[in-house]
Amino acid sequence: MSELRQILAAEFVSLTGGLLAGLMLSSIKHEIALVPGLLILLPGFLEMRGNLSGTLSARLSSALHLGTIDSLKSQITKDYIMSTIILTLLLGTSLGVIAYAANILLGLNYPNIILISIMASILSGAFMIPVTVYFVFFLFKKGYDPDNIMGPYVTTIGDIICMVSLIIAVAIL
Amino acid sequence: MNKLIYKTVKESFAILIITSIISSVGGFGLAAIETKFLKIVPLIILFPALNDMIGDFGTIIASKYTTILFLKGIKKKWWKSKELRTLFKNIGFVALISALYLSTISIFLSGELEIKILIKIMAITSIATVVLTVVMLLIAIIGGLYVYKRGHNPDNYLIPMTTSIADLTSMIMLSILVPLFF
Numbered sequence: 081m082s083e084l085r086q087i088l089a090a091e092f093v094s095l096t097g098g099l100l101a102g103l104m105l106s107s108i109k110h111e112i113a114l115v116p117g118l119l120i121l122l123p124g125f126l127e128m129r130g131n132l133s134g135t136l137s138a139r140l141s142s143a144l145h146l147g148t149i150d151s152l153k154s155q156i157t158k159d160y161i162m163s164t165i166i167l168t169l170l171l172g173t174s175l176g177v178i179a180y181a182a183n184i185l186l187g188l189n190y191p192n193i194i195l196i197s198i199m200a201s202i203l204s205g206a207f208m209i210p211v212t213v214y215f216v217f218f219l220f221k222k223g224y225d226p227d228n229i230m231g232p233y234v235t236t237i238g239d240i241i242c243m244v245s246l247i248i249a250v251a252i253l
Numbered sequence: 254m255n256k257l258i259y260k261t262v263k264e265s266f267a268i269l270i271i272t273s274i275i276s277s278v279g280g281f282g283l284a285a286i287e288t289k290f291l292k293i294v295p296l297i298i299l300f301p302a303l304n305d306m307i308g309d310f311g312t313i314i315a316s317k318y319t320t321i322l323f324l325k326g327i328k329k330k331w332w333k334s335k336e337l338r339t340l341f342k343n344i345g346f347v348a349l350i351s352a353l354y355l356s357t358i359s360i361f362l363s364g365e366l367e368i369k370i371l372i373k374i375m376a377i378t379s380i381a382t383v384v385l386t387v388v389m390l391l392i393a394i395i396g397g398l399y400v401y402k403r404g405h406n407p408d409n410y411l412i413p414m415t416t417s418i419a420d421l422t423s424m425i426m427l428s429i430l431v432p433l434f435f
Contacts, residue, residue: 088346095302135408
């Protein structure tokens with residue numbers, strides 16, 4: 081019953097956040113349409129952020145359950161964080177290149193989409209990685225199972241942060 | 254670069270880039286019903302939440318299943334596992350409640366307070382949720398067993414796999430269900 085409550089509570093927050101992201105999406109649809117390739121980049125970008133934070137959270141959670149890490153200062157924790165930073169940069173660049181390639185196929189030429197993707201990846205990662213790590217340890221120490229809670233939270237927060245990061249990157253570039 | 258960082262990046266990169274591409278392909282599917290989709294305001298509002306919800310179930314199932322695999326190993330008949338049965342029941346219940354919550358709130362937020370639209374939105378959300386939750390469960394278990402048996406860490410594969418397939422299939426489901434109901 082406790083597990084059901086944990087999942088239900090996390091999902092309620094996630095759905096409410098998702099509805100908020102939906103309202104945000106509908107309000108910026110005209111701006112998004114002005115940047116060639118952004119619509120192609122958007123789903124993959126949202127997916128990437130959720131996946132990176134989700135896998136980081138799952139790795140830390142499994143390690144905590146197995147007892148191979150016990151604090152933020154453990155070497156394994158630091159290695160998992162560093163892996164996520166490297167993956168953020170690699171994937172941000174790759175997604176930008178893919179969006180640019182799709183642009184060219186559609187007869188458009190907007191190379192800035194690569195920079196937008198890299199900058200938005202760095203911005204969203206700078207927020208999401210510390211938040212994910214902190215909450216996994218916090219929840220585990222409080223006796224909750226991060227596996228039940230983190231997934232919904234990181235995808236929802238990730239969606240909102242990604243939208244904000246993309247808007248900032250588009251505005252700057 | 255130390256061994257664990259190299260292993261994690263190496264195991265994760267390919268699957269993450271593939272899953273991001275799969276999600277982008279899903280975006281093209283949604284674009285195919287763009288005109289109809291943009292006319293139904295409650296659908297625009299609930300779309301990210303619906304997408305997230307299916308991805309959330311994929312993430313919960315995948316990470317719980319990975320922990321079960323690490324702690325208790327593989328059972329020959331996974332469907333007889335007590336932990337998995339509890340997980341199925343919990344996810345099923347949460348899926349049903351979530352679908353009802355999502356459709357009702359999106360109607361209120363859109364301001365289109367019509368019973369006919371509410372029923373249609375509820376039907377689309379419920380059908381999509383039930384079908385996609387079952388798909389997520391099967392992918393997590395079959396994929397998890399496959400990866401675990403090969404000596405890899407399922408945490409590096411399962412979540413990206415289930416969430417991207419959730420993205421793609423939910424967009425496919427919407428592109429089928431929306432023209433059917435509207």
